[in-house]
Amino acid sequence: MKTIMIVEDEAAIARVLAAYIRKAGFDCLICRNGSQAVESFHSAQPALVILDVLLPGMNGWEVLQHIRRKSACPVIMLTARGDVGDRIMGLNEGADDYITKPFEPDEVIARIHAVLRRPPQSLVSSDQVTYGSFRIDFKSRSVFLNGAALSITPRDLSLLLFLAEHPNQIFNREQLIEKVWGIDYEGSDRAVDLAIKRLRKLLLHWPPEEGEIRTLRGTGYQLYANTSD
Structure with missing residues (x-):
């Protein structure tokens, strides 16, 4: 609720x-x-x-x-x-x-x-953001880790970009399905868990002190990003 x-x-x-x-x-x-x-x-x-x-x-x-x-x-x-x-x-x-x-x-x-x-407001004001060795280009829908482009399926990429547009904000499964895949999505909400698992594997070498995708038990997921200078 x-x-x-x-x-x-x-x-x-x-x-x-x-x-x-x-x-x-x-x-x-x-x-x-x-x-x-x-x-x-x-x-x-x-x-x-x-x-x-x-x-x-x-x-x-x-x-x-x-x-x-x-x-x-x-x-x-x-x-x-x-x-x-x-x-x-x-x-x-x-x-x-x-x-x-x-x-x-x-x-x-x-x-x-x-x-x-309404779609939530983005906390990102530029076309690109960088969190240590992880860089996201929202305009070209591209992500890079240690300078290398990551190959991601379109659905998983949409999820990652959405989380990256709202760093440190928590979303539950229902919210992610509605905001990323649309209210007409008919699959299981467990698809979110599987997509998060795949994204974590892709970002395995992203140092946790720079950022990571976190699970907050009983609450949802967030892309934690160290935004300190």
Whole structure:
């Protein structure tokens, strides 16, 4: 079950949102301030965050910046302000949508479904990335290890490129099938496990301190990449 994180300091609003979100078939986690949201985000691995702008202490913009440094998780900003400037700022900072209070809970659920149907934002801003001895050229759909081009089947390559576009972000099998192979895919979800196994074999000589494809038991897969200088 997908988890929606609500970051809202007004208890009444948080309770109403949580009730509608659970009724829509999602799990729900409520954080009452920005610091709690930042602390809980990586362990909770939410499918989407509803983030109030006006929070005590760390405000919503700061929380959004923290999320965007490491994750493309969808974020819907929530605020009492009707200023168009706030909306533009939120979208420029990487928010996926924006809802102004007061709102209809049914509209929020509709926005959640709409945002989750979109392809996730890429955290990669260039045509090529390099993680030590591993280089990916997204434009030519080519990958290189120690300077040598790797031969990969188209389906496995699509999976690897998707993970590389979202370094250090965790995806479960269902998400990978939907985002990489399409919702019309009719094969077993175990195909993801087999594809990951083949990719690991190809990347066997990629030093783990530079990066690797990791399994997070009970959660999913990620392409861990050491992005430190």
